[in-house]
Amino acid sequence: MAAPRFLDIEYCQTDDALFPVAMAWSLEDGQMKNVVIAPADEWLPEDGDLGDLDLHYLEEQGVPLIELVHELHQDLPDQTVYVDGLDPDEILVDMIFSVMEQDAPFEVAPITDLITNMSSDALEDRRRQLLFEAGLEPQLPENGVYALLLMAQEEGLFDED
Numbered sequence: 001m002a003a004p005r006f007l008d009i010e011y012c013q014t015d016d017a018l019f020p021v022a023m024a025w026s027l028e029d030g031q032m033k034n035v036v037i038a039p040a041d042e043w044l045p046e047d048g049d050l051g052d053l054d055l056h057y058l059e060e061q062g063v064p065l066i067e068l069v070h071e072l073h074q075d076l077p078d079q080t081v082y083v084d085g086l087d088p089d090e091i092l093v094d095m096i097f098s099v100m101e102q103d104a105p106f107e108v109a110p111i112t113d114l115i116t117n118m119s120s121d122a123l124e125d126r127r128r129q130l131l132f133e134a135g136l137e138p139q140l141p142e143n144g145v146y147a148l149l150l151m152a153q154e155e156g157l158f159d160e161d
Contacts, residue, residue, distance in 0.1 A: 003026070003028060003029065003030045003149075003152070003157070003158050004026075004080075004082055004152050004157055005026050005027070005028070005076060005080070005081045005106070006025065006026045006081065006082050006083070006111075006145045006149060007023065007025040007026075007076075007081045007089065007145065008023070008024050008025075008083065008084065008087075008089070008141035008142075008144030008145050008148070009022070009023045009083075009087060009092045009141055010022040010139060010140065011087065011092055012039075012050055012051070014045065014049060014050060014051055015049075016045035016046070016047065017043060017044065017045045017050065018088070018091070018092075018095075019039055019040070019043035019092070019095060020092040020096060021036065021037055021039070021053065021062075022035065022036050022037060022140075022141050023035055023141055024141035024142040024144065025072070025076065025081065025145060026148075026149055027075055030158065032142055032145050032146065033075065034141060034142040034145075035062075036057075036058060036062045036063065037058065037065070038063060039055070039058055039062070065099050065100060066100060069100045069102060072105065072106070073105045076105060077106070078106070079105075079107070080106065080107045080109050080113075081106045081108055081109070082110065082148065083108055083109070083110060084110075084111055084124070085110035085111055085120060086124065089108055090108045093108055111123055111148060111151070114157070115151060115155050115157075117155075123151070126151060127144075127148065127151060130147045130151065131143055131147050134147075
């Protein structure tokens with residue numbers, strides 16, 4: 001059995017905008033990838049107000065959406081990808097792929113569909129505890145994926161090679 005795949009997206013949300021700014025996902029072997037995302041012009045509010053988000057940084061350091069979509073097609077084809085269920089991850093994934101006029105090559109599902117012996121509140125408490133114990137910032141998507149990987153490992157959802 002291949003390791004379950006996980007995804008987490010950091011996003012910008014203001015009164016006039018909602019869009020992804022960074023993403024991390026896990027691969028079949030349990031390794032992770034993470035990227036900063038260059039925003040599509042249509043995601044940006046007309047008034048340019050993004051709070052304290054550094055748009056210049058995203059534009060300079062972010063991966064173009066065409067490259068991100070290509071990589072996700074390579075890494076996650078025909079997979080169920082699990083998320084913490086706290087963020088609008090499915091909406092954000094749809095935004096990324098709709099800009100490229102494509103459908104996501106994977107299905108997004110909450111972690112509660114994978115780990116069914118704990119309530120969603122208990123799962124979130126465990127995720128936060130793992131982040132705290134490791135001294136990781138919860139807002140970074142790679143840390144969110146790492147915590148989900150640890151939870152899956154605790155549940156015996158990885159092959160022991």
